[in-house]
Amino acid sequence: MKKQFKRLRVRTVSAVAALVFAANTWAVEPFTVRDIRVEGLQRVEPGTVFASLPFRVGDQYNDEKGSAAIRALFALGLFKDVRLETQGDVLIVVVEERPTVADVDFVGTREFDKDTLKKALRDIGLTEGRPYDQALADRAEQELKRQYINRSLYAADVVTTVTPIERNRVNLTFTVTEGDPTKIRELHIVGNKSFSESTLRGQMELNTGSWLSWYTKSDRYSRTKLNADLEALRSYYLQRGFLEFRIDSTQVAISPDKQDISITINITEGERYVVSGVRLEGDFLGREEEFKSLVKIKPGEPYNADQVAETTKAFTDYFGNFGYAFAQVEARPEIDHANNRVSFVLAAEPSRRAYVRRINISGNNRTRDEVIRREFRQFESSWYDAEKIKLSRDRVDRLGFFKDVNVETSDVPGAPDQVDLNIAVTERPTGSLQIGAGFSSAEKLGLSFAIKQENAFGTGNYLAVEVNTSKYNKTIAFNSTDPYFTPDGISRTFDIYYRASKPYEQQGGDYRLNTAGTSLRFGVPFSEVDTVFFGAGLERTEIVAGTNIPAAYLAYAEQFGTTSNTLPLTLGWSRDDRDSSLAPTTGRYQRLGAEWGVAGDARYIRGNYQYQQFLPLSKAYTFAFNGEVGYGTGLNGQPYPVFKNFYSGGLGSVRGFQQGTLGPRDITGSSIGGPKKVTFNFELATPFPGAGNDRTLRLFGFVDTGNVFAEDQKVSFADFRASAGLGVSWLSPVGPLRIAFAQPIRTKPGDRIQKIQFQIGTSF
Secondary structure, three states: OOOOEEEOOOOOOOHHHHOOHHHHOOOOOOEEOOEEEEEOOOOOOHHHHHHHOOOOOOOEEOHHHHHHHHHHHHHOOOEEEEEEEEEOOEEEEEEEEOOEEEEEEEEOOOOOOHHHHHHHHHHOOOOOOOEOOHHHHHHHHHHHHHHHHHOOOOOOEEEEEEEEEOOOEEEEEEEEEOOOOOEEEEEEEEOOOOOOHHHHHOOOOOOOOOOOHHHHOOOEOOHHHHHHHHHHHHHHHHOOOOOOOEEEEEEEEEOOOOOEEEEEEEEEOOOOOEEEEEEEEEOOOOOHHHHHOOOOOOOOOEOOHHHHHHHHHHHHHHHHOOOOOOOEEEEEEEEEOOOOEEEEEEEEEOOOOOEEEEEEEEOOOOOOHHHHHOOOOOOOOOEOOHHHHHHHHHHHHHOOOEEEEEEEEEEEOOEEEEEEEEEEEEEOOOEEEEEEEEEOOOOOOEEEEEEEEOOHHHOOOEEEEEEEEOOOEEEEEEEEEEOOOOOOOOEEEEEEEEEEEOOOOOOOOOOEEEEEEEEEEEEEEOOOOEEEEEEEEEEEEEEEOOOOOOHHHHHHHHHHOOEEEEEEEEEEEEEEOOOOOOOOOOEEEEEEEEEEEEEEOOOEEEEEEEEEEEEEOOOOOEEEEEEEEEEEEEOOOOOOOHHHOEOOOOOOOOOOEOOOOOOOEOOOOOEOOEOEEEEEEEEEEEEOOOOOOOOOEEEEEEEEEEEEEOOOOOOOHHHOEEEEEEEEEEEEOOEEEEEEEEEEEEOOOOOOEOOEEEEEOOOO
16 A cells, blocks of 8 residues: 655744644644654754653644644754654654854953853853854843943944854854943033032932043943932932922933933922921830830931931831831821921831741851851740841851841741741852062062961861061961850860061071960850950070170070070950951950960060940941050069060051061160050041942051050150051952051151051951
8 A cells, every 4th residue: 555645844933933833734634653753863862852742652643742742842942943744653753953052252342251241141041062042142132232331331232143163053253342431421400409519419429520430430321320329319318308309300311422421310309397206106015215215316407317217227126126026117207398397106016026937048158057057146946036136147247257148037928926037148268368568668578478267168267377488587377266166155276386586677687586386275255245265375485696686685685594485374355246357337346365474484474455446437437446555564573575575567556667666676776676565546448439338348548656665664655656548458359458558647767667568367
């Protein structure tokens, strides 16, 4: 019998055409499929095709199943043509594969890094080894144009070139003509009466250009930046009593050549209102007086939206301290238009108490969960406590392992009295390469080097190895701290070190001060912010005589010998309630330490106290103060050991002077430090231009003053040195970096000046 042959064919370039397959093909009499063959495959596995078919050998085939098969195969995105043929009771699937992308390249892209663009295309499925899809290529082209518009490059043009090569592959090339950036030439604010246009424009990030625009790009239009500026304008007015202020419209006009932009903002100020009174309504848990003490709104003063927001937040947080996580607080204004006065009703509904079901942690790809959880004072299955949650968040931030720590509360479906806490952290590199250097035209370059890991292997332990191979100061030191040596938070610190040093300026001498030792210290937490430290050590100090040895060292060696063995005991206390250890904006840090040489050749006591205070002047500006005093004296009739002296000058004390060169000098002119030290530092940190309110990059101005004094010398402000200057702090990938340019403003003859200094791994 002659074999019947019927062909079903669909020519299409999209999966949409497959949806009308049944209406545009010859009808096929249903039959039982005896065999299925696939033709046209090059790289796709046959199993991929068979898995997508809605029938198998032995199943009944009909037109409906054929349409479903074609839709499923097109949905894979692997084929640009699919057709079905029947040969008797054999079904033949004929496919034409899409070409594979062999390479993706970018030409003319200066604004963006090529690797970044390739990663972005990889995320949408357009990358080497994937099937080529014209729709994805078009989408990528439009996305590139959009990104250039966001960078104010409105004239940018993107052309996609598809080049077929052997083995059914294609090369994709995106050729970009970036052009010049479109800049803001005009920026006008219309409708202002109470404030000048220049004052209002000063609240905005966008402007018509300044001397720093090459870096800040503030003259490049961005819709996101404009929206932020409009909110800044709104906030400016609402902080000054303009309760009914509104922005009527914003016009953005671009020139025909796409090089200039004009922005016009139309506003209505409204009347200025004064607060006439505040009253409470609702359920305040019988603690009305406590809540009243939290009110920031001040009757008799102009309306201030920030004060209203601070008050409602303070109320909500205070309710949270008693477990009311869902408390609703509303500040309802009652406006007296005739007299331009407004009173506020603070209505509160505590709702229901809640407890924390689960604490979820995310973002800690390296740090172990237990390192974060052991800092939490809010526990799972306990009543929700907003104060403990804030304390927990601050404790995690003070670890110094994370750039950001955010805590959010989410409802538990089906459990109205439960919440989950979601802790999202952003890790920062905790291994650091510590480099210190200073330079001046009169002095040589000074260097120091160390490697440390603050979060070794994600355990929260601290490990450090310091190696200094400079000509005048050689150091080998190892330090290890386990902050949770015991489960209840007692820390253990172990040190072993060897140092060989001499004053910087005695370059021709060959004497040495060799110190080797080891110590073991423990830290016991007595409260959430207070820790007491105690420990003991063994130390051996050797004065190696040589040329240009300071007279103070030589005199000590002649009286007590060149080698001193000491058993020092240490006792200390610290209190830290800063909001962050890396970039604090509020809180204080105090540290008191004492070292007592109880046995051995050197008998002495040595103590120092440090106090730091951080005051947020605004959301962006922080004032910081650092004070440090030190004092040492000899015991049992012995003088204070010269090798235990304090030093001053340089980063960490009085900037602008060479490191460790302030204070007493002996008859050879060598800086030998002293047993008394006083240092004061004042800093004002501001956002770095163009960096917004980024805590990791800040500009600061500073004033330093202080000195060290001999044992028989009176501490006198007349002998203080002082300097002032500017600096930049950056939480870099290799550690906290501070660069300072200091101008000494109070000097004495013989002082060694060093105006430019930088160091990685320091604070003050």
